[in-house]
Amino acid sequence: MIESEVCIIGAGPGGCSTAMFLAKMGIPSLLVDKATFPRDKICGDGLSGWVLSTLNKLDPEINYTFSKTPLQVPSWGARFIAPNLQTLDVPFKIHDAVNNNLPAGFVSKRVHFDNFLIEEVKKRDSISLLENTEITDLEYADNQVLLSDKNGNKIIKTKLVIFANGAYSKFSKKLANIHMEKRHYVAGIRSYYDGITGIHENNYIELHFLKDLLPGYFWIFPLPNGQANVGLGMRSDKISKKGINLKKMLYQLINHNSILKERFANAKEIDSPKGFGLPLGSKRRKISGDNYMLIGDAASLIDPFTGEGIGNAMASGMYAAIHAEKCLKANNFSAEFMKGYDQYTYGKLGKELQLSKAMQDLLNYPWLFSLIVNKAIKNKTLRETISSMLTDMEVREQLKKPSFYFKVLFG
Ligand SMILES: Cc1cc2nc3c(=O)[nH]c(=O)nc-3n(C[C@H](O)[C@H](O)[C@H](O)COP(=O)(O)OP(=O)(O)OC[C@H]3O[C@@H](n4cnc5c(N)ncnc54)[C@H](O)[C@@H]3O)c2cc1C
Structure with missing residues (x-):
C-alpha cells in the first residue's frame, strides 16, 4: 500500500494545478489518474485569461514555454453572434497579472495541453504520478482514508484526498451528495474540422448564440494548422424539454444555417462529434468534508455563461493546496476545519459565478x-x-x- 499525506485523484488541469502548487509550498503529493497520458478530454479547448493567470502564479515560465510550442494558437478576442445574427468582435483585455508579452488566451487541443501540464508535473520531484490507476472506492480507518482500485484492492492510505476527477465523479455524489440537476448542467458535443473559412485573423473564438440553442451556443475555436474545434452546448433541462439531439442539431447547423454552410462548404470533419457533461457553478454546493476536498468539475465550478471550466479547475486546485497546507500544519482534517476551503473558494469564485448566471439569464x-x-x-x-x-x-x-x-x- 502506498502512503502519502496528500493524494489527488485525477490529473486533469485541476489535479495538476493542485499538485504543482503543493510542490511549490514544499508539500509532497501523490497524483493518480485512471488514464495514461497523453489522453483526450472532450472540451472546446479554449484556454482563457483565467488559466493563464493561475499558471502565472505558479510560475510565469510555464506560460512562456507553452506559448513557444506549436501546440497552441494565441487568441486575442471573442466574436459574439447574437440571436439576430449581428456580429460583435470584442478584444480580450489582457490580465494585469499576466506577462504582457503573452496573448490574452490560447486555444489548444486538450490532448496536448493536458499532456504539457503532465510534463511540468514530471519536472517536480515531490510529485509522485501514478497513471493507469482508477480509484473506485474509499473507506475511513483511524482518521485516514483508504482508497481502492477497480480490482477492489486497497492501494493508497492518506490523510487528505483531493478529488479532481471531473464531471462524472462518483465521490462528489457519494460524499458531498452532489447530484446532476438539469437546470445546473450542460451537455456539450465537440468535433474537429479542417478548412473552415472566415476565421478572424487574430484567432478570435466564436460564440454563436443562435435562437434555437439559447441559453447555450454553437462555437468555432481556431486551432493550429487550419483546424478548429467545433461544437455546441445546451442546458440539459432545455434539451429534455425540446427533445433535442445535439449531434443532429450540430450537422443541421453546419449544413443548413445560411452563414455557416458557406463557411463549412470545403471543410473536412476530422473527428466525429463526441459528448460530455458540464456541471455548472450556478448553484453553491458543499465541496468538502472529513479528509477530503472537491475541485474543478468534481466540485461543479464551470462558468454558467461561457461553459469555461479549466480556469476554475486550476484556481480551485490552488485554493485546495493552500488549505491543505493549513490542514497539515494544524493536523486537522475534520469536516469542520475543511469548511474553510468552501468559504475561501466561494469567496474567490462565487461572485463571478453569480454574475455569469445573471448573463445566462439574460439569454x-x-x-x-x-x-x-x-x-x-x-x-x-x-x-x-x-x-x-x-x-x-x-x-x-x-x-x-x-x-x-x-x-x-x-x-
Ligand atoms: C463539450 C465541452 C466543451 C468545453 N469547452 C471548454 C472550453 O473551451 N474552455 C474551458 O475552460 N472549459 C471548457 N469545458 C470544461 C472543461 O473541459 C472542464 O471544466 C475541465 O476539464 C475541468 O478540469 P478538471 O481537472 O476538473 O477535470 P478533467 O479535465 O475532467 O480531469 C479529470 C481527470 O480525472 C481522471 N479520472 C476520472 N475518474 C477517475 C478515477 N475514478 N480515478 C482516477 N482518475 C480519474 C480522468 O482520467 C481525468 O484525467 C468544456 C467541457 C465540455 C464537455
Whole structure:
C-alpha cells in the first residue's frame, strides 16, 4: 500500500494545478489518474485569461514555454453572434497579472495541453504520478482514508484526498451528495474540422448564440494548422424539454444555417462529434468534508455563461493546496476545519459565478441580447465595457443593475 499525506485523484488541469502548487509550498503529493497520458478530454479547448493567470502564479515560465510550442494558437478576442445574427468582435483585455508579452488566451487541443501540464508535473520531484490507476472506492480507518482500485484492492492510505476527477465523479455524489440537476448542467458535443473559412485573423473564438440553442451556443475555436474545434452546448433541462439531439442539431447547423454552410462548404470533419457533461457553478454546493476536498468539475465550478471550466479547475486546485497546507500544519482534517476551503473558494469564485448566471439569464431575452449587440457594434464605449466585462468582475457587476439596461435601451 502506498502512503502519502496528500493524494489527488485525477490529473486533469485541476489535479495538476493542485499538485504543482503543493510542490511549490514544499508539500509532497501523490497524483493518480485512471488514464495514461497523453489522453483526450472532450472540451472546446479554449484556454482563457483565467488559466493563464493561475499558471502565472505558479510560475510565469510555464506560460512562456507553452506559448513557444506549436501546440497552441494565441487568441486575442471573442466574436459574439447574437440571436439576430449581428456580429460583435470584442478584444480580450489582457490580465494585469499576466506577462504582457503573452496573448490574452490560447486555444489548444486538450490532448496536448493536458499532456504539457503532465510534463511540468514530471519536472517536480515531490510529485509522485501514478497513471493507469482508477480509484473506485474509499473507506475511513483511524482518521485516514483508504482508497481502492477497480480490482477492489486497497492501494493508497492518506490523510487528505483531493478529488479532481471531473464531471462524472462518483465521490462528489457519494460524499458531498452532489447530484446532476438539469437546470445546473450542460451537455456539450465537440468535433474537429479542417478548412473552415472566415476565421478572424487574430484567432478570435466564436460564440454563436443562435435562437434555437439559447441559453447555450454553437462555437468555432481556431486551432493550429487550419483546424478548429467545433461544437455546441445546451442546458440539459432545455434539451429534455425540446427533445433535442445535439449531434443532429450540430450537422443541421453546419449544413443548413445560411452563414455557416458557406463557411463549412470545403471543410473536412476530422473527428466525429463526441459528448460530455458540464456541471455548472450556478448553484453553491458543499465541496468538502472529513479528509477530503472537491475541485474543478468534481466540485461543479464551470462558468454558467461561457461553459469555461479549466480556469476554475486550476484556481480551485490552488485554493485546495493552500488549505491543505493549513490542514497539515494544524493536523486537522475534520469536516469542520475543511469548511474553510468552501468559504475561501466561494469567496474567490462565487461572485463571478453569480454574475455569469445573471448573463445566462439574460439569454432568456434574446431580443435584449440582440439589442445590446446592435448598440455595441455602433458604440465604442459600450464595446469597451463589454470587453472589460469578460475579465473584470467590478465592470461585470453592471449586468445586475437595471440602470445598465436603461442606458443601453435609451442611451
Ligand atoms: C463539450 C465541452 C466543451 C468545453 N469547452 C471548454 C472550453 O473551451 N474552455 C474551458 O475552460 N472549459 C471548457 N469545458 C470544461 C472543461 O473541459 C472542464 O471544466 C475541465 O476539464 C475541468 O478540469 P478538471 O481537472 O476538473 O477535470 P478533467 O479535465 O475532467 O480531469 C479529470 C481527470 O480525472 C481522471 N479520472 C476520472 N475518474 C477517475 C478515477 N475514478 N480515478 C482516477 N482518475 C480519474 C480522468 O482520467 C481525468 O484525467 C468544456 C467541457 C465540455 C464537455
